[in-house]
Structure formats: C-alpha cells, structure tokens
Amino acid sequence: MELAKKANGLWRSWIEDNMALFAGLSSSAQIGFLAKDVFENQGGSALILRPNQAALPLIEEVGFTGFRKLPVDIIFVAPSAVLESLSSDNAPGKEGSFYKLIRKREIIFFTLASPPELEEKNYADFLESIGLGHIGTCAG
Amino acid sequence: MQVIAATGCGIITNQGAYPDPRGEGKAYYRQIALYDDKFIPQFAKIAALIHENGGVAIQQILHAGRYGGIDLGYCVQPSEIPQTLPHFRPPREMSKAEIRLTVKEHAAAARRSIQAGFDGVEVTSFMGYFMANFLSKFTNKRTDEYGGPVEKRARFMVEIIKEIKEAIGDRPLCLRLNGAELMDEFGGNTEEECLEMIRIAVETGGVDMISLVVGWQESRISSIGRDVKPGHWNYLAKNAKKVTGNVPIAFGVRLPDAAMADELIAGGVIDFFEICRPLLADPQRLHKYAAGREAEIKPCIGCLLCLSRLFRDLPYLCTSNPVLGHEVELGAEPEEAPLKKKVAVIGSGPAGLECAITAAQRGHAVIVLEKEDQIGGQLRLMAEHDLANKEDLFDLLRYYRAMLGKLGVEVKLNAAVGPNFRKLYPDVDAVVLATGAKISTDYPLAGGQVADGLDVLRGKTQAGEKVAVLGGGKVGLYIAENLAGKGKQVMIIESEQHLAGDVMPTAKWRHISLVKNLGIEAFTGARIKEICEAGVLIIYKNNETVLVEADTVISSRRDADSSLLDTLEFAVDELHCIGDAVKPRGLYQAIHEGYRLGAKL
C-alpha cells in the first residue's frame, strides 16, 4: 500500500513535469498510471490523467480493481524503483529517459483502446515520440 | 509459387492459412484461408507444384490469436490481456466452447490440406500466435483446465495435436514452438518453461517434427532482425535437442549461413535447416550452393522490408530481390536482349551495380564508370558505418563484386566523366546515370561553414568535438551516431517533428534508441535561421531563436546528383537516370530501379 502511494506520488510529479508531452492529445484522451504491484495484485489505486479536459480534474486518483474497469485508453505501469530513477533524471528532455525505460520494458505500456480509437484521439504522434509507434519487432 | 517450389528444398512449408471462417485467426491482409472445402482446389495446385519439383509439401495452419482479427474489432485470446502494441485489436477471452470449436477448425483445416494433396501439416506459434498465447503464462491466466501450471497451459496444444492426428492419420504433423519468448518483462514463459512445452508436445505423441522459433512480435528485440548476430540463437536448438528424443528439430532463426547450419546438423544439434528470407532474396540459392557458385548468391540483408509490408496491408517485396512477387511480368530471370548494346553505367552505387549486372546478364556489353577509387557508393559508406551488423551490407557488396567479375563487366575507377564523355566513349549506345545523391550545403551562412556529411563519413572531412548535424533522416543519423560513438557531443537539427522520417520502419526504433542511448540531443520541428561562427541559430518551439553551439556543422541533406543529365543529353542515343540520382531514397528503391531498367534496356 505504502509502495503504491509512493509510486503514485512519483508518477504525479513526472506527469506534472512533462505535461508538454500530452499537449497534442484530443480532449477525450485519458491515460492511466499505475504502480507495478497494484497492477499485478489488481488492487490499490491508480492515477488517471485527462490532459485536455478542462471540466474534469487533471490528475485523479481512483481505485484500481482491474484494467477492464479503468476508464482509460492506455496504461503505463512501473515499479517505484524505476519511477525514482525517472524522476531523478533531470537531463534535458526527460522524455528521453521515459523512452528508454519503455524500450527496456521497465515501464510497461498497455492499450485498452482499439487502433481506430487511438487514432481518433490523436495518439499517433504521442506514441511515436515515446517509441511506441511501431507494429512489432518483425514488422517495424 | 512456381519459383519457391523450384528452390530445391527437401520440404516446402506453404505459408500459414487461417482456419476459422470468422477471421479471428487472420494475421494480415490477403492471408490465405482454409476454413472451407471451396479453397481445396487452389491448395491442390500448390501441393502439385511442390511435388513436381520433388519436394515434400507441408501446409501450415496459422491462427494469429493475439495478433489476429485484422478485419474485426477484436482478437481472441485465452485471457483478456490488453495489447502492449497499439497496432493490434482489443482482446476477447474465449469461452471453453469457442476453444473447442477452434481446435476442431484446426483439425478441419489440416484434413483439407491433406485432401489438397499436401503430405503433412504444421501448426505455428511463430511470433506469439494463438498456440503460443495458450502456452504463455503472460497471456494465459485462465483458471479452468486450459490455464494454470505448464501442463494445463499446454492442454490446448495437446488437443490440437490429438485432433489433427485424428484428422490426418499417419501423415506428418509439425509444430512450430518457441525456444524463447523474449517476453520476460511481461511475465512470459522462461526458456525452461518453453522447453517443458516442447517436452509435453513430444511426449503427447504424434508430433513428427518440431520447428524451433524465437520471440514474439511484442518482444524487446527482433529475433530475426539485423541487430542479432547470425547464430545467436543456436544455443536454444541445443537445449531443445535434450528434450525432443527421436523427434527431429528444424531450425533457422537468424541462421542465414548454410555452412553454420551444416555444422549444426553434423554436430547433431538440429536435423533440418529451415530457411525463409534468404530464399526470398535468392530462390536459386540452393542450386548455386550445389554448383559451387556461392559467391553468386544474393544475400538477404535482414532488413525485414518483407514483413513490414505484410503487416501494412501490402504484398511483400524484398530489398535484395526486385523480382520477388513480380515474377509474372518481369520474368524470373532477365531475358536475353533482342538488340545487344554497349551500355555505360555512370556510378557504382546499388542502383548502378544492379542495372549493370542485369544488363550484362542479358548480353549487353557493360562498362561501369566510378569517380571514386572503390565501388559501392552510399551502400559501402553505410556498410562501413552501420551499427547493426555491417556484414549484411558488405555481403551485398561482395555479391555485386562477384557478379561484375563473372559477367565480365568492365569497371573503371577514378573515372569521373563530364562533357568529355563522348570523346572518351564514342561507341556507347546507352548511358545510365546512377550518380546517386550529393549533399547540399546550401544554408544561410553568417560567419559559419557547413561540411558535407558524406565527406565526413568518407573520412575526407574531420569533425570537431561539438557537432551539429543538419537533418535527422538516415544519413544524418548515421553521421550523428558514428560521431557520438567516438565520444563527440552531437546535436541533430531536424525540420520535421520526428527523426528518421526516411528510415525503413524496422530500423526506425534502432536509430531512435541509439539517439537516446548515445546522448544525442535532437531539436525537431526546428527551422534553421543561420549558420554562424558559434554554431546554428534555429527557430525552435514557440518561435524562439535558439543558438545550438557547435564547432562543426555538418549537412546531411541529400539532393539528386543528376547534373550529367544536361551534359549528356546530346552525347548519346539513350540516356536514363535511376536511383538517388532521380530522388534520394533508399537501398530498396535503388536496387529495384536498377533492375527494372537493366531488364529492359
């Protein structure tokens, strides 16, 4: 529980520092951020980022009981240790370390939306910028 | 198919067909299907072709599972595990009744294969397809008899084996199974668990061959890409051999080297050498080996243009082999020229070399004129600076050298031509301009200088310690990566929003990763205002003017080098222009254009 709280705090500060990354997403885009143990145990709390919905809170902490019930398009999952390394990296373009951690699968990405939904919500550029614009290792 | 049937392979496994009428198993546009008897006559033609050429014909069944349902809004899986790549469809968990139906559909597809005249059947879990989804603890979280520990996750496979065997009797059944999933980060099977699955398949009985494969689409690395050294996965075959008993192993993952495969067979590690892309690159490969003409084998460079097109709803092509998929209109081999000509190819990059060889094969007398002291053009430069596996590209260059020699193509080095061309070569009937690209250094200068990026790669120009590379396409990336690799501080300035715009999809991530890993700073969406003494002034984000400090500014922007078009217009009967000299692009376009022109000169 404590670990998850810490992870949520780390996620929150990383999100706040990197809001520019999400600027191009459509107003209905919603992204989930989770601690790895919360994801694995299917219990605890998650953060939902609604980067461009003025009427709703920017970052909301919600209970997590499985990804099916999380009203988001995509999810990022990472253990606290990885999030610590992410937030301690203050090099220019922190996006670079995010990218690296995703490539190394230390931050895990899941999509709950279908490809047309992702397209409709303008995810293409965002996904490309974090190294997830590809189809698969054999197809590029 | 005629070409593939005639490759000389002992066993030919026809590409995977999906077995269900709903299309849940369909992996890509135009994938063949076997869910109905109406397809049998077409499969019969393929089986007959393979038999006519003396091969054993195996039909593969490919249900793509997690990567399937491409015409549907969903894919099916043992459990509802969301996708980790945005390209694929949202998952639906299968009911037990649906699983049973799918097993029956596999068996019916197997029966149809035999009815069509195939000798045997293979079921694939290559790249994380359906069977792999059941076997893996990442995608199978079921709590019924199909999920849980290894034995239960293997149940679907065991049912497939039994039902297919019942449908095809004593005809051979092969299974393609993972030696490694490379899915550890997602909680996939360990290599030990993969071995367990292979052991269970063998112990079930009825499996006549195991084809060992590696990796999933979602894996961090491509098991069959250029970044993996040939032979890297051989240890998995060695491990598998320990559990397969009398059941033979077929293997060929990142194993393009027949000599290495021979060693593995001689050492009892594998029983059959499996090969796919190298045969697409050169379908005559085995015959050339047999005739001792190895040097004439056109190599597969592992670029994966083939699969990247397949998964983008396009028929597959091969960078090395321009004829693949176009055998009908182009002919499998270039035809003898009705009128023999004296052809001069100016430029010895891949477009020029391909054209020269093709024209020479047709009986033309060909001379290649190269202004540098070596052949290869940008292909050689890229090979020398490639950070994946240089030998793939050098192999292609070696092939060209061998073919020039075999066909007696005259090659003149240090042979720049200009208005004096007609005087020097008065009897030439046709000129092919394959002069490639040149770097443009045309930037607004305000006290600074811009170096030619290709000259930097050639070693003719030295870079300082703090380098700004103008352009983040493939040439700019090669330059930046190589300089950063030497410890220099490197910045890339690119006008587009993303780097690697002209890079083949399968290589994009490698370049982007290198940029991040080598600490190269990228200024994308930047407009160059001027090159000054202190570096490059750019208009960047929010219209701010930013100085990118650098002691060396290098341009990577390529323009077509077609200046000889005007010079030679009234100097020869026929004048053609191909490859980057038309518009700077890539290796595949260069080779294909070279071939197509050479085939009709």
Ligand SMILES: Cc1cc2nc3c(=O)[nH]c(=O)nc-3n(C[C@H](O)[C@H](O)[C@H](O)COP(=O)(O)O)c2cc1C
């Ligand atoms: C264009 C193309 C299509 C393929 N189709 C299938 C397929 O239908 N089923 C399968 O199990 N593997 C398929 N593969 C994988 C190959 O069978 C082979 O395992 C892989 O390409 C690695 O071997 P190679 O280096 O000899 O190409 C395909 C590969 C390519 C390049």
